[in-house]
Amino acid sequence: MCEANDRTRISFVREVEVLRHISHPSIVSYLHSFTTPTHHCLVLEYLAGGELFSLLDNDDRYGRMTEPLVRRMFGELARAVGWMHGVALVHRDIKLENILLTCDPFSPPSYPSFASLPTPLLKLSDFGLSRFIDPSSPLLQTRCGSESYAAPEIVMGQKYDGRQTDAWACGVVLYALATRVLPFDAGGGEGQMGNTAAQGREGRKALLFRIAKGDYTWPKDPRPFAAEVDAVNANQSQSQSQNENQDQDQNQNQDQDSDMDSPPPSPSPGPLNLATPGLKRVVARLLVRDPSKRAKVIDLWDEEWMQGPGAPPPPHRDTAAALVDGDSIGEVARTEVV
Template structure:
């Protein structure tokens, strides 16, 4: 049983921000910056994967799929939006040229001037189609990990085979030459890419930058978040490439109000651009750190915590029903907004997400963020991603209630000491806050050291705390 202990000393001074970098790597970072080189879990060498330069070719993809009429959209990864958030590890995709008889009126290219950056190719948004079931790994092997025996890389940087239908629009030939205008990524503010005017930098990650942009074609100047990833970085990292393609293929089936959505993808000379739904409330991490979970009297607002967590657990449970596991659930990957005054959340960053076989769910690729990983991952055992997601939800709920992470290496402590804490599943509650026993019971039911003893997410709402 999970050990729940009362802290004999003061609470930790601050919540620590953590980030996952790439596939199979976990890294720890403090809120005020890195101290020393990042620590990682050693992985076997990545497989050699051949791919081309990523430039769209004037050929029509012939890949077949068992899924007719795929959604006419490229779903995208979901970054966080705070300036120093380092976890933008997801990457977009080079859109191949697929002939189309006529382009929608909205694809009219912007006038060529000294502020317009030429677009090589783009995938505009389309109305969402009725939800279809998630394909399994036999039908679409690239929905698994690179390390899987069944994984099938299809070569060049391109749209996954599932997406191969005539919806990718290439701009007019006059826009294809990068010689029309070179651009400096440090001076993107004020520039226009397709219909989007870049307003300001939102955040910088290890592999990308995220900008706030407004649509010049919509009367209300709708805001979007444009995530820009250098194409050269994608071409150098096969794991990054496979992560991008898997994320795109997974997200096209995840249409849920609690999950960030794609609006469009664009390719320019040096970057791939992902146009994301803009969520203006920031990360749950910052909300917790800034004591947003406290009421006016300085006590934990359990009603607010309960409502937000139930939203999160419901979204994750629904995702699991689609046979998708996230594998990087953490405070930084949960974005907040208000809907008619009610605080809501959306789950983001699906770069480590994948499809599982419910009949053989055990996975072996070690990935995630150190402070959120489950004991079975620390031990290097095969794990069920649904149960490791459940553990991560327990870490998140504890942090929302206590204001700090339950498992966190102290200054100067080794990574092995952090992993020892996780293996003991021993959490220390703050003495300066009153937290109900019913709330602690929910945390205890999620942070069970033995995976098969963790509560099923479908049963969470029936616990006394939610009654």
């Protein structure tokens, strides 16, 4: 629900128009909308798990995260974004707060088996800045979204392809899933999520400068014997992957949109080094300063990490006739807000 003024009205109408014409398992479902004299109201499906940001911001819950769960979450996000780009839709505000969980994966405290988690586990929401683009002329110029997730071309005021800036934002999300910090906030990897606003004007300038340069680092692993622990985890993941590949071969011709129930072991409490070399390679392909060299989200499945334990299957590349009554999409969903 939002106040009824010109700016929010355009955002509201745009979001309604977009959501009415799309349907994907990992995108929040539109139910109804209405306007009162003072407010615009959007009715969406209820998602019990809350924001992904809240999970990462909770010490106890995040302490039980595992690499397979990170892979599951990011894989579902990437499937949704890749599908959107296939139908020429860009989001332009991908961030942890706009990714909602369908359940709390750590409730009850005993943690259910990985295979018992619902599919999908998360859904992308908040389409007020989204729009359909013309793939033959994709460049946009409206500067929008959240600065911590903004690509270099946006912070430098250049025209941009929304598919490429969405890919950058996905890289920021994956970095945060692995580290609990945002890559360009508070000194490039050593701060806390959401801390930039508290730094004031100078902090904001430093943030934008780091983004413009594509300058980020990875936090140091504070665990003792980290290398030995990671070697054991890698061997376990390889064994799990071999077992799962047998099941995947039997189902490769089935519709994959609802088949995301690979069963890696349940997480155990304690700090883990989730920023593995494979995950870092995926982030490195997305956080590329030159947008022409940045990976397309749908191409990430050629990375071994994207196919490991917990991974959802690759998305379908054929998105023909994927929109709901696509011929009736209103002009507000295809143009920039003035």
